Amino acid sequence: SGACALITMGNLKRILILGSAGRMSSGTARDLLATYSHSIEKLIIADSSNERLDILRESLTDSRIETNVIDVTDRQIILSLLAKCDVYINAVPTFAGLQMDIFHACFEAERITWITEAWAGITAIFGLGADPGLSNILCRVVADRLDRIDKMSLYWAAKFIGDENPILIPPYNLSTVLAEYGNLSQQFLNGKLQQVPAQSGFETIDLPEPFGKTSFIHSEHSEPLTVPFANAFKEKGIQEFTWKLSLPEREHQAWIRLVKAGFGETFDEDVTLPNGTSVRPVDVLQVVIDRNIERHKKRIPDQELHEIHFSIG
Structure with missing residues (x-):
């Protein structure tokens, strides 16, 4: 993004x-x-x-x-x-x-x-997109309202309104989604960058409608590697900065299961098929997802997508 x-x-x-x-x-x-x-x-x-x-x-x-x-x-x-x-x-x-x-x-x-x-x-x-991009601006808005910063957390959530979609459609680039769910991430903790496990940092926040109670996890993202090192944050003593993600629940569970099946941190490493052909798992998955979307596009319902970006400091 x-x-x-x-x-x-x-x-x-x-x-x-x-x-x-x-x-x-x-x-x-x-x-x-x-x-x-x-x-x-x-x-x-x-x-x-x-x-x-x-x-x-x-x-x-x-x-x-x-x-x-x-x-x-x-x-x-x-x-x-x-x-x-x-x-x-x-x-x-x-x-x-x-x-x-x-x-x-x-x-x-x-x-x-x-x-x-x-x-x-x-x-x-x-970072001219939503995350990073608007997310960094949100952090600066929070920072400018604080005399001292001990901790800041950045969140992004999405929710669909409408009939359940029986077809899995990646919300953005497939490799990015798999990396967010399968890779270790770096979070700024105790004044320094530290690696944390994929899908760790589980947290539930009660948000305004249409989101309601929303669960978040750590994922691989650039903001913890940049924001706490900017002068506006560093000079105010920031010791913790984290980024967390929340995709719609059914899609969230689908990505978790794909990572469990082996499309996690090694999604872009070649595997060898019984006939000797080498392929990248992510390429195979992309073709299968694209074919499934094309074959069943009439089953895809109209849905409203709601997104929210927010920062707490």
Whole structure:
């Protein structure tokens, strides 16, 4: 749900979104082209999936759009696209592991030659989504109201209103969900980062409707690695900062069971099938989930999704 913008030049009229056909980034594209947005001359949307790009093209009929089907590991293609833009928005999933490669391509596109000037002239803004993004702003709002901070907790919850959905639909990138449920996470405890078990830190909070009593767990997220180290928090003596997640109960149980079945911390490590073929469990699961959604899309009910972000300090 987070994103990163790399601003490379002074004129901000041409924008590139890499990984632009995903759920989060397609919304970014719509916002940039909307009448309430600042005027832009060109929006370059690039993704590895032609199918997803086709869907996005159909929904965005705007002459300012340029679309590209690309291999995000091809440095020369990335450089050629960066040469066309003033602002680059990175929406490639975190678990693709390409963030630093893309950042260095941005540096190369600016032709920075002196090591001591490696960051000069380039501004990178991290976490432009909901979590991280709005969550960090919430924490700062709380911090500004406190003279001293001993402890701060950040929470995100989602709840569906409507008929129960018999089809499992990932709320965001599948690798991200599996990591949140299967990986150890780092939380800021007793003044330092510490690893805690997956799905630990169980806590129930009574929230306003439509949420009611809501249960939360620790999960892997970036805020504990950044927020307590910012001056606004560090200077006020913060000793504990945690992040907790709550997905709708039936979906929550489904992800727990998938982790129990082996789609946990090793979801992206190859396994060998009896016929000798090597596959990543997450790739198999993604194909199965996509097929199930397509086959049974008529069974998917209309639901209202409610989300809440809040911080307690």
